[in-house]
Amino acid sequence: MxxxxxxxxxxxxxxxxxxxxxxxxxxxxxxxxxxxxxxxxxxxxxxxxxxxxxxxxxxxxxxxxxxxxxxxxxxxxxxxxxxxxxxxxxxxxxxxxxxxxxxxxxxxxxxxxxxxxxxxxxxxxxxxxxxxxxxxxxxxxxxxxxxxxxxxxxxxxxxxxELSLHHRDLIEAGVLVNHADAAAYAPVTGTLEYCTDHAVTVQAYGALAQGRFTGRPRGPEDESTATLVRRYAAELGATPEAVVVAWVLKHPAEIVAVVGTTEPHRIRACADAEQVAEAMTREQWWSLWTAARGKPVP
Structure with a gap:
């Protein structure tokens, strides 16, 4: 698991x-x-x-x-x-x-x-x-x-x-090479690739994004992403928590997601995240990323 x-x-x-x-x-x-x-x-x-x-x-x-x-x-x-x-x-x-x-x-x-x-x-x-x-x-x-x-x-x-739908730096770094925003991500550029190449398992802490997309939004900017998460949860027959964690697990680096909630029902809600990641389409994955960014990937 x-x-x-x-x-x-x-x-x-x-x-x-x-x-x-x-x-x-x-x-x-x-x-x-x-x-x-x-x-x-x-x-x-x-x-x-x-x-x-x-x-x-x-x-x-x-x-x-x-x-x-x-x-x-x-x-x-x-x-x-x-x-x-x-x-x-x-x-x-x-x-x-x-x-x-x-x-x-x-x-x-x-x-x-x-x-x-x-x-x-x-x-x-x-x-x-x-x-x-x-x-x-x-x-x-x-x-x-x-x-x-x-x-x-x-x-x-x-x-x-740290890696989640909210804290995306490790993944952002991989697509912003040769872009004006690349300097902000320079410290972690290549880290996912290095770990994959050297059999180092990446463990993603904060994978639930502190609940900001699953019922605990921190501001208006989280609402559109939360709405999309709920939509995809319905489409995939999953919980919103599983969708948020699945977004991390979908990455081919075989990441392990660290779930830190102390609430039993939210722990259970994450249980099927691996299966949800397998079922999640590329379009769904990219749409969640775009929503969480607040603007399209350049």
Whole structure:
């Protein structure tokens, strides 16, 4: 299944239990965390859910991220991918989750002060101790990922990036080459292609676009897209949520969509997104893109 459940909003064990069980029931097996979600609360609550369901841990994949230090700079946050921080972050996540291993660790943001050799050493330590099974990155463009891959000895098999019908930069970058607007997308140009060519799975966070096209519009500009989403949902025999997620999954990069809602009915509403993506026509896909852009592709 090309859906993952994003655990950022988990803050109460009973609600989390229902959300996790719902995600599991619809076929989701990948649960995505970060050490900063809820200041660590999301991992703690998830650990409490695991404790309620003996055996569940061995049936799912737990992924977490590290590297963002909230309040790590005067007046703001900082990023830290030093060896010491990586090792300490993993220990903290293991304790909060109540598990002895993390299936995949992602580096949450690029750290300008990072030394790739230090990261490689930390990965070796975590691998040898069997505390982390696999590694990846988040929010990295192709050159940053390539630079890191040249230093570490383990495959980096995931790049988690924001991508949705609302946040379309990764796809926009691919069609605006040699256009006046190309400079705005230059940092991510070629990232989808690089990941596809190097067997790096793109995980799309924010795939539901925060509900702006499925009942929670943020402004008048969202209404026309929401209307088209409802129309295509009726045509495809699907939910609006499945249509929005399907727009991401339709891309040939075999993207995995991270669904972060804590509402069980909306989790269920996404369950058929892969099938909807297969049924969605090119015309529907392009029409949704055009509506969300607010103007035609040049």
């Amino acid at each position: 090309r859906l993952a459940y994003g655990c950022m909003g988990l803050d109460d064990v009973d609600r989390a239990d229902e959300a996790v069980r719902t995600a599991y029931e619809v076929g989701i097996r990948l649960f995505d965390h970060a050490d900063i979600y809820g200041g660590g609360t999301a991992e703690i609550v998830f650990g409490q859910v695991l404790a309620r369901h003996p055996g569940l841990r061995d049936e799912i994949e737990i992924q977490t991220k590290c590297g963002i230090v909230l309040g790590g700079a005067e007046g703001g946050n900082a990023y830290d991918l030093s060896r010491a921080h990586l090792l300490a972050s993993v220990e903290g996540s293991l304790e909060r989750l109540g598990t002895d291993r993390i299936d995949r660790l992602l580096l949450h943001r690029p750290d300008p002060l990072a030394r790739p050799a230090e990261i490689a050493d930390a990965f070796d330590v975590l691998t040898a101790a069997r505390k982390v099974g696999a590694f990846g990155v988040s929010n990295m463009a192709a050159p940053q990922l390539a630079h890191l891959r040249s230093a570490v000895r383990q495959p980096l098999d995931v790049n988690q990036l």
